[in-house]
Amino acid sequence: MTKKYDEKEIRADYRxxxxxLIEKKLTITTMESATSGQIASLITDTEGSSAVLKGAFVTYCNEAKIMQGVPAEVIDKYTVYSTQTAEAMAKACTKAYRADIGIGVxxxxxxxxxxxxxxxxPGQVYFAVEMDGKVRSYYVELKPQPTRRAYKLAVAKEIYDAVMEQMEESQHETAGE
Incomplete structure (x- = not known):
């Protein structure tokens, strides 16, 4: 069964x-390649988002990733399409903006x-989320989508689910201390 991605639901998820994030006073940042800023855009569609989105990078080419702190050796060794590169992207943007949460895709x-x-x-996407000093990486294979925007929204949904899962786990760990 093909997973369906509904734009209205995805926009509601990001709201x-x-x-x-505003309620918990947490900050977030992204370094996006495949989604070319879609994640940051979805976050900023909600009023008050300037309190949480510290900034974001759209690093569509390898040189841009390297300029923003992704080690060239990581790209050379694992390719730009790898969990290692996504992790390096998440770490680099989190560090650059001193954010609580960093997403690399x-x-x-x-x-x-x-x-x-x-x-x-086509359809292979790697992303990573850094939160509480821990980086977790993900890999998804998307079925063909009708448009590039549909691909971006599908990835946005996968990232949203991962961020929410990690936030929930983080909250349980904090409560258990």
Missing amino acids: RLTKL TGTMGNVDPANPEASI
Whole structure:
């Protein structure tokens, strides 16, 4: 069964996330490649988001990732499309903005990347979330989507689910201390 991604639901999810971040006084940042700023845009669609989004990077090419703190060696060794690169992206943006939560996302949407053809497989997306000093990485394979925007929203939903899961776990760990 193909997973369905509903834009209205995804936008409502991000409103909930942004309001939760505001309530908990947590800050967030992103370094986005495949989603090219979609995650930051969804966060800022909610009033008051300036209290939580410290800034974001859209690093669409390898050079931009390196300029913002991703080690070139990571990209050279594992390719730009890897959990290691997503983790390095999450760490770099968290550090740059001194945020509580950092998200790094890289992958291939609907077509092969001409700059990285051997590592580029459409629908394969890697992302990582840094929270409480821990980085957790994820890999998803998306079924073909009708548009690039649909791919971005699908990735946004996967990231939302991961962030909420980690926030819940973090809250339980804090409560258990």
